[in-house]
Amino acid sequence: MLTILFDGIAYGMLLFVLACGLSVTLGLMNFVNLAHGAFAMAGGYITLVLVNRAGLPFFAGLPIAFVVTAFIGALFERTLYVHVYSKSHLDQVLFTIGLVFMSVAAVDYVMGSQQVFIQIPSVLQGRFEIFGVGVGRYRLLIIVICGLLTVALQMILSSTRFGSRLRASVDDARVARGLGINVNAVFSLTFAVGSGLAGLGGALGAEILGLDPTFPLKYMVYFLIVVTVGGTSSITGPFAASLLIGIADVAGKYYVPKFGAFVIYTIMIIVLILRPQGLFARAAGK
Amino acid sequence: MPTALVAEVAGRLARRARWRPLEYAFWLAALASVFLLPGRHLILTEIAWLALFALSLDLILGYAGIISLGHAAFFGLGSYLAALFAKHGIINEPVLALVVSGLGAAVLGFATSFLVLRGSDLTRLMVTLGVALIMREIANQIPDITGGADGLQGVVVAPILGMFQFDIFGHVAYAYCLIVLFILFLLARRVVYSPFGLSLRSVKGNPLRASSIGISTNARLVAIYTFAAFYAGIAGALLAQTTAFASLDVFSFERSADLLLVLIIGGTGYLYGGLIGAVIFKLMQDWIANLTPQYWQFWIGLVLVLIVLVGRDRIGLWTGGVRALAERLMRRFAPGAAPVPVPPGEGR
Numbered sequence: 001m002l003t004i005l006f007d008g009i010a011y012g013m014l015l016f017v018l019a020c021g022l023s024v025t026l027g028l029m030n031f032v033n034l035a036h037g038a039f040a041m042a043g044g045y046i047t048l049v050l051v052n053r054a055g056l057p058f059f060a061g062l063p064i065a066f067v068v069t070a071f072i073g074a075l076f077e078r079t080l081y082v083h084v085y086s087k088s089h090l091d092q093v094l095f096t097i098g099l100v101f102m103s104v105a106a107v108d109y110v111m112g113s114q115q116v117f118i119q120i121p122s123v124l125q126g127r128f129e130i131f132g133v134g135v136g137r138y139r140l141l142i143i144v145i146c147g148l149l150t151v152a153l154q155m156i157l158s159s160t161r162f163g164s165r166l167r168a169s170v171d172d173a174r175v176a177r178g179l180g181i182n183v184n185a186v187f188s189l190t191f192a193v194g195s196g197l198a199g200l201g202g203a204l205g206a207e208i209l210g211l212d213p214t215f216p217l218k219y220m221v222y223f224l225i226v227v228t229v230g231g232t233s234s235i236t237g238p239f240a241a242s243l244l245i246g247i248a249d250v251a252g253k254y255y256v257p258k259f260g261a262f263v264i265y266t267i268m269i270i271v272l273i274l275r276p277q278g279l280f281a282r283a284a285g286k
Numbered sequence: 287m288p289t290a291l292v293a294e295v296a297g298r299l300a301r302r303a304r305w306r307p308l309e310y311a312f313w314l315a316a317l318a319s320v321f322l323l324p325g326r327h328l329i330l331t332e333i334a335w336l337a338l339f340a341l342s343l344d345l346i347l348g349y350a351g352i353i354s355l356g357h358a359a360f361f362g363l364g365s366y367l368a369a370l371f372a373k374h375g376i377i378n379e380p381v382l383a384l385v386v387s388g389l390g391a392a393v394l395g396f397a398t399s400f401l402v403l404r405g406s407d408l409t410r411l412m413v414t415l416g417v418a419l420i421m422r423e424i425a426n427q428i429p430d431i432t433g434g435a436d437g438l439q440g441v442v443v444a445p446i447l448g449m450f451q452f453d454i455f456g457h458v459a460y461a462y463c464l465i466v467l468f469i470l471f472l473l474a475r476r477v478v479y480s481p482f483g484l485s486l487r488s489v490k491g492n493p494l495r496a497s498s499i500g501i502s503t504n505a506r507l508v509a510i511y512t513f514a515a516f517y518a519g520i521a522g523a524l525l526a527q528t529t530a531f532a533s534l535d536v537f538s539f540e541r542s543a544d545l546l547l548v549l550i551i552g553g554t555g556y557l558y559g560g561l562i563g564a565v566i567f568k569l570m571q572d573w574i575a576n577l578t579p580q581y582w583q584f585w586i587g588l589v590l591v592l593i594v595l596v597g598r599d600r601i602g603l604w605t606g607g608v609r610a611l612a613e614r615l616m617r618r619f620a621p622g623a624a625p626v627p628v629p630p631g632e633g634r
Contacts, residue, residue, distance in 0.1 A: 032408055083595055089407035090353050091594045094550060097543045098590025105584030217539060221419060228412045261423045265416045272409055273401060 003134040004254050005247060010139035012246020013146035014208065016239050018201035018219070019226040020153065021194015027170045027232030028187050029085055034096040036198055036223055037216030038103035043069040043199020044211045045111060048118050058121050062145075065203040066196040073195025077188055100216045108213040115212040118203070142204055149197070153235055166190060170232075225268045303479035312558065313468065320461055327456040333568045334463035335524040340548045340560025341467075341474060342517030347546075348555030349478055350510045351490035352402055355411045355542050356418030357518055359398075360391040362536035363421060364519025367391075369438045369532035370431070378444040380527050384466065387523035388516045394421075395515020399508040415539070422537035437533030441526070452528070459528040466524060467561075470517060475557060477513070486510055540583075547590055550598060 022036040043065040050061040084095050120138060127136040157163040168176040169183045177183050202211070209219065222245070230241030245264055252263030319330060339361055346352045367387035370376070377383040401413045425432045432438055445451040450458045477483055488496040489503050497503045526532045535541070544567070552563025570589070574582040 026408070032411070080591075080595070087594065089411075090347075090546075091598065093353065093355070093411065094546060094590050095594035097546070098587040098592075098594070101543075101583045101587025101590065103587075105581045105587065109581055109584070220539075221415065224412055224415075228408065258427055261426075262420060265420050265423070269401065269413060269416050269420075272413055273404070 008247030008250035012243035016242035035099035039195040040198040040202030044202035047203035069199025070196030074192035337564035339521035356414030358541040359418040360515040360518035361522035364522030368523035368526040388520040391519020392516035399511035
């Protein structure tokens with residue numbers, strides 16, 4: 001029972017790191033980015049190449065995955081996404097679906113279509129017991145890393161100058177511009193960091209979620225669920241939503257395997273019916 | 287209410303709904319393809335049901351402004367229903383099975399239409415996507431009925447109306463699909479040029495204003511969503527009947543996403559968009575799949591990205607240009623005819 005809770009929390013934390021970038025960019029630019037999972041996949045495959053082929057240690061691969069994915073994110077944002085912000089939601093959806101299809105086929109072409117695994121150090125394998133609760137070492141690592149990241153993000157958002165600029169931009173981009181905040185630069189940086197975090201999440205999650213070229217399609221729904229359930233106005237909303245969904249998904253698959261996949265979709269639809277703005281969103285919308 | 291005004295409105299509606307020469311040409315070409323391209327009937331059959339499916343999406347996207355990423359839910363339901371009817375001999379006659387499958391999808395459409403009434407575009411995307419995923423999961427979880435991941439095999443479709451047996455070259459299948467497409471197209475045309483269709487456009491343009499002039503916005507959206515689900519169900523049933531097979535693939539996200547591409551290629555909001563888009567999409571897919579069998583999705587994705595970067599409005603111009611040219615030609619050949627404004631398509 002507690003083991004399931006533990007696994008669920010690890011899963012939820014992972015989802016949060018994967019999806020928090022998406023929720024911020026969605027809130028900031030009202031931009032529907034279905035291609036977010038592609039960045040996560042990029043991070044996963046970068047780590048895979050570094051660790052399995054180049055022989056780098058796992059812990060060196062993670063930060064590199066973050067940096068490289070962030071760079072790719074920034075590049076895409078500046079060259080492609082920037083043309084699509086002012087277009088309608090339909091255009092944004094089409095555009096990002098196109099990117100997803102391209103990334104899936106490209107990775108398939110370069111890396112092959114089979115599922116791959118990143119070699120994790122033996123220290124992290126296996127599980128041990130604390131007070132009768134089975135604790136997977138790797139999952140513990142995920143909780144620690146993601147927990148630290150969450151705290152760091154919350155600190156940045158709440159107590160730095162950049163954080164207050166970002167929050168101002170999310171609240172009302174026009175007024176923020178009027179106050180002299182360069183919203184586009186804030187957005188670019190946020191997009192890059194969000195992509196980087198997705199890449200890190202993809203690298204960390206390869207062990208749990210699996211990594212193959214259809215990753216962006218398979219988990220797109222999960223990211224979007226986190227964002228729609230959590231709302232886009234803060235990061236605590238998506239965080240709570242991630243934990244809720246992670247635990248619900250793991251518990252659902254364990255207790256009622258036949259209906260496991262329904263659990264999260266049902267949660268999503270019920271939440272959207274009752275609270276279209278998200279479970280934790282403030283009442284005031286744009 | 288002044289009768290003169292009523293008469294003028296009715297007259298304008300009638301003029302909008304008048305058949306144009308290009309439309310006759312389009313359907314004549316479709317009819318000619320039955321006789322002139324016997325070797326291509328298999329792909330033409332695919333084009334026909336895809337065109338019907340895209341027409342269905344056009345009804346809600348182009349006319350009512352609802353973005354859907356889960357239109358495959360209705361397509362898939364219709365597909366499975368038709369396959370199950372044929373397999374277990376519940377309804378042997380294909381045409382009747384077709385209609386009943388469509389009605390089944392319409393029931394699902396009606397039930398889920400209340401979910402798309404609320405919220406923003408993103409919420410609608412999520413809800414429609416969620417419905418399609420749940421449908422897929424249901425089909426996956428009841429393998430006793432649906433065959434699960436292996437698909438529903440052993441479907442034998444009876445002759446149409448008890449007279450025309452499906453053949454392996456797809457001649458009968460194509461004629462069948464084309465007739466169904468034509469009849470449903472006529473119906474859709476009648477609907478969108480009716481006052482009801484006009485009110486849909488106003489709801490799409492500005493829901494608040496539409497409701498303030500007395501249009502019950504929600505009821506219209508529910509109605510058109512149900513109607514479109516019926517069409518999607520029929521398209522799915524056509525697929526199942528012509529291939530004698532149904533698999534989980536009918537609910538897939540790619541199907542919904544490809545459908546958006548089909549409609550965008552052809553242009554939204556003028557009924558022919560889905561039809562033209564289906565022709566271009568299938569030919570393009572066929573051609574790319576011949577070049578790179580495994581990676582055709584990349585090129586589909588590239589087309590999507592390019593369409594958005596170039597701008598749908600600009601791409602819409604060429605179809606708009608063709609239509610404007612047709613109008614001019616028509617006026618020249620029929621000088622007495624009143625000018626008919628080109629309907630502003632390419633809605634968002």
